[in-house]
Amino acid sequence: MSLLSESIATFVQSKSITSGSVVAPYINNPFVPKYLTGTVTGLIAADEFKVLTDANSNQLVLPTNAVLLYCKIRGTTTFAGTLQVACTDAGQTTTSNGLVEVEAADVNQGCYAAFNGNLIPKLAAGFNIAAVLMIDDPLPVGEVIQVSLAYLEI
Amino acid sequence: MSLLSELKVDFVITKGTVSESLLADSLSNPALPQFVTGSITGPIGVAASQDFKDSDGNQLKVPDNALPILAKISGTTTFVGSSLMLRLVDGDHTGFYNAFGTLSAAEINTGALLNLNNSPIVQKVNVGYNILEARMLVNAMPAGDVVHVTLGYLIQ
Numbered sequence: 318m319s320l321l322s323e324s325i326a327t328f329v330q331s332k333s334i335t336s337g338s339v340v341a342p343y344i345n346n347p348f349v350p351k352y353l354t355g356t357v358t359g360l361i362a363a364d365e366f367k368v369l370t371d372a373n374s375n376q377l378v379l380p381t382n383a384v385l386l387y388c389k390i391r392g393t394t395t396f397a398g399t400l401q402v403a404c405t406d407a408g409q410t411t412t413s414n415g416l417v418e419v420e421a422a423d424v425n426q427g428c429y430a431a432f433n434g435n436l437i438p439k440l441a442a443g444f445n446i447a448a449v450l451m452i453d454d455p456l457p458v459g460e461v462i463q464v465s466l467a468y469l470e471i
Numbered sequence: 472m473s474l475l476s477e478l479k480v481d482f483v484i485t486k487g488t489v490s491e492s493l494l495a496d497s498l499s500n501p502a503l504p505q506f507v508t509g510s511i512t513g514p515i516g517v518a519a520s521q522d523f524k525d526s527d528g529n530q531l532k533v534p535d536n537a538l539p540i541l542a543k544i545s546g547t548t549t550f551v552g553s554s555l556m557l558r559l560v561d562g563d564h565t566g567f568y569n570a571f572g573t574l575s576a577a578e579i580n581t582g583a584l585l586n587l588n589n590s591p592i593v594q595k596v597n598v599g600y601n602i603l604e605a606r607m608l609v610n611a612m613p614a615g616d617v618v619h620v621t622l623g624y625l626i627q
Contacts, residue, residue, distance in 0.1 A: 343503075346503075346505075347506065348506055349503065349504070384584045434589070435571075435572040435585060436585060437541075437570075437586055438583070439584075469543075469544070469584065471543050471582045
């Protein structure tokens with residue numbers, strides 16, 4: 318082990334330097350995604366949506382300038398049809414910014430869903446609360462879907 | 472040389488908290504994009520091009536083994552139509568290889584994120600075609616209008 322690698326190993330293991338940061342590849346890099354993780358629990362009726370909440374039951378709220386890149390979806394579920402990760406406004410009247418739709422089989426094995434197309438859309442103004450929308454079929458009672466949303470701020 | 476000063480060769484120590492995962496990422500994360508940032512200023516005529524330049528006036532280039540993935544575009548411009556194309560050209564500006572689609576002034580003015588790869592496999596830059604330029608396809612960019620770009624790419 319070289320002196321440098323030994324130093325890095327010590328640096329990692331000790332975590333004793335509390336006033337420093339590793340910045341070289343990250344600083345001002347607009348392409349390092351940020352993320353939020355939350356869950357929804359059934360019942361969600363067909364064609365209805367439910368807001369994602371974190372471990373403290375807080376809504377997942379994205380910055381207004383966020384650009385959704387993709388999301389990781391996983392759970393143990395039996396719903397028919399598809400679900401969509403989307404965003405809603407404060408009034409929770411409708412959704413916008415839908416990502417591609419996924420099926421229960423995709424969710425159960427863990428999957429990523431992303432926007433398609435050349436231009437990745439920004440969040441519609443005011444629609445920055447993450448939600449899960451059930452397309453045509455309900456999410457059964459007690460079933461849990463976990464979603465991690467990766468986004469950029471531009 | 473002390474251990475800490477040797478660490479500074481690779482890491483800039485400022486204020487904040489070092490996390491184990493962040494340190495590990497910075498050392499070995501192959502999916503962490505690198506990026507270049509530059510701008511162009513009008514006028515650019517119809518069917519004419521201008522190379523993006525960084526703040527020192529240097530051409531914006533990506534490495535020959537780069538895999539472009541995302542471009543962040545912003546600015547203040549009033550050109551007509553979806554006329555601005557981002558593309559990579561060779562040193563002679565005689566050919567281009569990677570064309571990244573076109574943008575409208577409205578998309579640029581509100582800040583756009585352009586996905587540079589719709590194919591299943593991310594494409595490498597063709598060797599020698601690594602200079603980023605903007606080309607106005609069917610409409611001109613007015614004098615004084617500015618467009619900024621940040622191009623994100625991976626290294627294979």
